[in-house]
Amino acid sequence: MTRTPLDHVACSIARATDLFADAWTALIMRDVLLGITRFDDLAHDLGISRKVLAARLARLVEEGILTRERYQDRPPREHYRATAKGEELYPVLLALMxxxxxxxxxxxxxxxxxxxxxxxxxxxxxxxxxQCGGPLTLANTTQLPGPGGRVGPGTRVLGPFLLERG
Incomplete structure (x- = not known):
């Protein structure tokens, strides 16, 4: 089944989940952030096929979330490290946890x-x-249009105003 890309949707949640379209990506990031950085170790820990792992790692590198670093020359071996962009996913993973x-x-x-x-x-x-340190909940927050907002599929924006929760 072909997935519909969400990178055109004016919603940061849609764009972020477009990258994390499956559980493997989040689990790969969990492992890398916790210190499992070598391909074989990731494959073993996750029980994931090498093909799927290679594809997810390639996408994470392409998106600038991970970087591939050489740790051995003979034979050539590389491992994966989180970039600053990747490290900022840690609080997201903690919230999901x-x-x-x-x-x-x-x-x-x-x-x-x-x-x-x-x-x-x-x-x-x-x-x-x-600003104040108070907890953020559904009941005490609302979303307002941002500078990158626009009317379109997958957004809650109607003209210049957001739909209010009722």
Missing amino acids: AWGDRWCAGPEGPPARIRHLDCGHDTAPVTCCA
């Missing part, structure tokens, strides 16, 4: 914990306002 811990974890509980090294405590990601 927190949601999964709340709604998808089995009766044993979450499969992993996050320890904040600065204070030494286990923690959970929190999305908060950059």
Whole structure:
């Protein structure tokens, strides 16, 4: 089945999920960010086919999210490192993990914990306002048109105004 690209949709969520069209991409990023950087190690850890892994890694490199670095000359071997753009996906993955811990974890509980090294405590990601520090929720936020907004498929924009939640 051919996927419809979403890069033309005036929505940052659509454009970002266009890159993360399947779970493999997020899991590859999780592994690379946690230090599993070699192709064979990624394939083994994820149980993913080499063809699918190669395709996802190539796309992540093409998008500037990962970089391929040589770590051995004979025989030539390379591993993958997150760029600054890739490292900024970590909070996104933490938020997805927190949601999964709340709604998808089995009766044993979450499969992993996050320890904040600065204070030494286990923690959970929190999305908060950059101005006042208060939590951001569906009930206390609204979206306004941005400079890149436009009317079109996949957007919630109607003319210069957004649809209000009712």
